[in-house]
Amino acid sequence: MQENIHNYDDLLTMLDSFLREPEPFWDDFFSDREKSVPIFMNAPDENLVSYIDSGTITRGKVLELGCGPGRNAIYLAEHGFEVDAVDVSKTSLDWAKERADEKNVNIQFFHQNIFEFEVEQGKYDFIYDSGCFHHIAPHRRLSYIKLIERALKHRGYFGITCFHQGGKLGGSEISDWEVYRRGSLMGGLGYTEKRLIHAFHSLQPIEIRKMIDKDDSENLFGASDLLTGLFQKR
Numbered sequence: 001m002q003e004n005i006h007n008y009d010d011l012l013t014m015l016d017s018f019l020r021e022p023e024p025f026w027d028d029f030f031s032d033r034e035k036s037v038p039i040f041m042n043a044p045d046e047n048l049v050s051y052i053d054s055g056t057i058t059r060g061k062v063l064e065l066g067c068g069p070g071r072n073a074i075y076l077a078e079h080g081f082e083v084d085a086v087d088v089s090k091t092s093l094d095w096a097k098e099r100a101d102e103k104n105v106n107i108q109f110f111h112q113n114i115f116e117f118e119v120e121q122g123k124y125d126f127i128y129d130s131g132c133f134h135h136i137a138p139h140r141r142l143s144y145i146k147l148i149e150r151a152l153k154h155r156g157y158f159g160i161t162c163f164h165q166g167g168k169l170g171g172s173e174i175s176d177w178e179v180y181r182r183g184s185l186m187g188g189l190g191y192t193e194k195r196l197i198h199a200f201h202s203l204q205p206i207e208i209r210k211m212i213d214k215d216d217s218e219n220l221f222g223a224s225d226l227l228t229g230l231f232q233k234r
Contacts, residue, residue, distance in 0.1 A: 013141040018183050020114070022135075026089035030069065033095065037224060038169070039068060042099060044075035044184060045130050045161055046214050051230060052079055056206070060125030065114050065147075066132025070096025070107065071221070077105035081126075086110040086117050115143055119151045123152035127151060127158045134162040134188040138176035141199065146214055152233045158203060160229045164210060165190030167225030196229050204233035 005011050017171040033040065059080045064073045067085035069092055077083045077100070087093050090111050100107050111116060114132070127148055136144050148158050163171030171190025191199070194207045198207055207230045214222030 012139060012143070015180070016138065017182055019185065021138055025208050026087075027091040030089055030095060038221065039071075039131060039221055041216070041221055042069070042071050042074075043074050043216075043219045043221050045222040045228075046212050047161060047209075047228040047230075048072055048075065048128060048130070048159060048216075050218060051159060052076075054130065056088040056230070057126050058160075061123060062126045062128065063119070063124045063151060065129045066135075067096060067109070068092045068131065070099050072110075072128060073107050074100055074103050074105055074131055075166065076128075077107050078103060082106045083122075084110065086112055086114055088113050095160050101107050114147065114202050115140065117147070119147065121150055122153045124151050124155075125153055125156050126225070127129075127156070129159070130161040133160055134170070134191065135185060136189075137185065138179055138189075145202070146202065146208070148200075149233070154233060156233045158200070158231045158233070160196070160231075162196070162229075163188045164191045164227040169223060170226045171225070172211075191227055193227070196227060200229070202234070204234050207232040208230055 005014060007034055011210040017196050062076050062081045062083045064085040067073045067087050070085065073083050073085040085107055093111050097109060139177045152158060165171045165173050167190060172186035173190055196208060197205050209228055210224050212224040212229050213224045214220040
């Protein structure tokens with residue numbers, strides 16, 4: 001590979017190279033299913049459930065970005081949504097497919113980097129991201145937001161769960177520039193309500209709040225060190 005920059009994509013590729021390779025890292029992360037990781041539980045996010053229970057989000061076509069072992073995608077499919085789910089890790093998708101088969105639900109899984117995922121303009125009524133965005137490097141953030149804007153239907157919704165800045169589960173407080181000085185996202189970037197609204201300023205914020213803590217008996221995932229947001233395409 002020649003280390004020359006001829007276009008914007010070459011620039012993005014160069015900046016990617018300063019950080020870890022996503023697919024090998026996440027394949028290794030999901031390889032040990034017995035590991036004590038909160039998101040490994042097979043239960044949906046409490047905020048996602050609240051959107052459905054309140055009637056804010058109604059049945060339609062859904063895209064989940066960074067679906068991991070599939071807990072949220074499965075919940076949506078069980079509630080009558082038509083679900084596409086994409087993840088860079090084949091290991092996590094294999095696990096998600098096993099879970100989906102156990103629940104006898106139909107989900108279209110895609111093993112792809114989200115920035116290579118081909119999506120039609122205005123295809124989805126709802127896009128959800130639980131834990132992907134805070135692992136997106138600053139130079140890829142604009143591409144991520146453009147993906148959301150392109151894929152959502154007019155008045156469609158975007159939901160997100162991400163690290164709260166300084167939270168115990170993660171949420172580094174470093175600047176975007178510092179990411180490249182260190183060559184690391186320090187486990188994942190942290191966001192505040194203000195920073196999240198600024199990142200998605202082209203969308204209308206509906207609800208921004210901390211996640212509500214939940215225990216295993218409630219069959220919901222909830223951790224108050226995470227920030228949740230619900231936005232609507234204007």
